[in-house]
Every structure is written in structure tokens, then in C-alpha cells.
Amino acid sequence: MIARHRRIQRAALLAGAALLGAHFFLAAFSQAPLSPAKIKLHGLISGYLEPYFTQNWSLFAPNPTKDDEGIIARAKCSDGSVTDFYDVTGPLIKETQEDRFFPSRTVRLVSNGINQLNDSDDLLLRLRQNEEEKKRKNSTAKDGKPKDVIPLTPYEKSQREDAERSLSRFSLTRMHDVCPGGTGPTAVQARMYIKTLPPWSQRKNPEAKSKVDLYDLPWKKAVDLR
Structure with missing residues (x-):
């Protein structure tokens, strides 16, 4: 035994x-x-x-974190109208800051989706950035956009599609009463924003300004997100 x-x-x-x-x-x-x-x-x-x-x-x-990232979203209603953009990330951050001891973790659904949207091997990302800078002026595709020397891997494509669907689905859950007559949205479009903050050396400069870049995700039908 x-x-x-x-x-x-x-x-x-x-x-x-x-x-x-x-x-x-x-x-x-x-x-x-x-x-x-x-x-x-x-x-x-x-x-x-x-x-x-x-x-x-x-x-x-x-370098410390120097970007403020989040998403806003707009909806398409059954009557064909399109709503204004709704701030998805802002209220979540406010909820987290108002409860320091037991903060809501809902905001992580957005931050994780953004990270997944940009997920890539660090070396591949650096190589793409370097090649884009070198060939931005001299080597362009037929549509006028810089060529990707290293294309996205199948895994990266799958990750981005999942992230787009996740962020769109979450945005839809935060936009209940945006359409007239109490009807729900028929489609939603999320927009990611990246606000580049002034460098730490300019923190006391009142004229220092931030730069905001916007990236629109494709429209997603509500029926496909439920």
C-alpha cells in the first residue's frame, strides 16, 4: 500500500x-x-x-505610459438615422475613480479589446514601423498607402477580428436608448482614439498640446453581435 x-x-x-x-x-x-x-x-x-x-x-x-486610449461609438437606428458618438470609455473610468477600494473592472473590457486589436509580436511591430518610415515617400501601393513589408499573420488577423467584434458588442450594450421610440440600434460602429499626451518635460508648459488620432472600426450589425 x-x-x-x-x-x-x-x-x-x-x-x-x-x-x-x-x-x-x-x-x-x-x-x-x-x-x-x-x-x-x-x-x-x-x-x-x-x-x-x-x-x-x-x-x-x-518611457512611461504617454497615451490615453479609449473608444466612442455611434449607432444606426431602424429608421435609417445615425446617432452622435457616445463616449464609451469615459463613464467607465469615472466609475473606477469614484470607488478606490472596490473599483469596477468593467473598463478592462475596453482596454483588453484595444490591446488585442493592436496585439502583435514586438519585433514584427518594430520591423513594420521601421519599414513604413523608410518607404512612406518612395514606395507606395496603388491606393497611395504605404506597403506592409511584413503582412499580418493569420493569427493577427483573427485577433483583430475578435477585438473588433468584442469592442462593438460592448459598445452596443452601453447604448440602450439612443434610438427614437425606444427601439434598439440595428448596427454600431466603434471608433478608437489615441490621445498622445505632451512629454513629461512639457508638463508645466500651458501651451503644450495633445495629439489625437482616430481609427474607425467597421460597422457591425446588432443581430450579429448578440
Whole structure:
């Protein structure tokens, strides 16, 4: 009986060690230099690590957060009218700030969606940014937009589609009575904004201004989001 118990205990320890070793291997591999194997396995590894075990170098970033990100949204009603944009993120941030001890975590649904929308391998992102800067003036596509030297991977495309659907669905839940007659929206469009704050060195300069960039997500039918 004792020998059997020890065998079970030993097997459990070995299985636990194997799982722990596999976890650390995947985490380390996700931060390895870019390679064909890493690109091929990117979707599998990210699917396991996200959102709880995501690995990045943000802890050692030399620059603090300097952007204010959020979403606004507008709806299309059954009579064909389109509403004004509704601030989705603002009320959530206010709710969080008003309760410091037990803050609402609803705002994370927006921040996680934005992060997922921009999710990409750090090295791939830097390579794309560098190539876009180099070829912005000299190498353009037929539609006048800069070419992407490194196209989006299938996993990145899937992630962005999921993020667009998630942000649109959440926006729809925050816009109950925006249409006349109490009817619900038939479609919704979310718009992401990125407000680049003045640098820390200009924090006392009253003339320092922020820059706001807007990115419209595609219209989504309400029936497809429910």
C-alpha cells in the first residue's frame, strides 16, 4: 500500500514538473528572436499565454505610459438615422475613480479589446514601423498607402477580428436608448482614439498640446453581435 502511494506521488510530481517545464519553455520561446518557427507557432503560443501569462518587455521600458486610449461609438437606428458618438470609455473610468477600494473592472473590457486589436509580436511591430518610415515617400501601393513589408499573420488577423467584434458588442450594450421610440440600434460602429499626451518635460508648459488620432472600426450589425 505504501509503495503504491509513493508511485502515485512520484507520478504526480513528474507530471507537475513536466507541465511546469512546458509552461516556462513556451514563455521563454515567446521572447526568443524572430524565426520561421516562431512565426509558425505564434498563434498556438499566444493562445496559451494570453491573457494571464503574456510576456513582454514593458517592465523594462524606458518611457512611461504617454497615451490615453479609449473608444466612442455611434449607432444606426431602424429608421435609417445615425446617432452622435457616445463616449464609451469615459463613464467607465469615472466609475473606477469614484470607488478606490472596490473599483469596477468593467473598463478592462475596453482596454483588453484595444490591446488585442493592436496585439502583435514586438519585433514584427518594430520591423513594420521601421519599414513604413523608410518607404512612406518612395514606395507606395496603388491606393497611395504605404506597403506592409511584413503582412499580418493569420493569427493577427483573427485577433483583430475578435477585438473588433468584442469592442462593438460592448459598445452596443452601453447604448440602450439612443434610438427614437425606444427601439434598439440595428448596427454600431466603434471608433478608437489615441490621445498622445505632451512629454513629461512639457508638463508645466500651458501651451503644450495633445495629439489625437482616430481609427474607425467597421460597422457591425446588432443581430450579429448578440
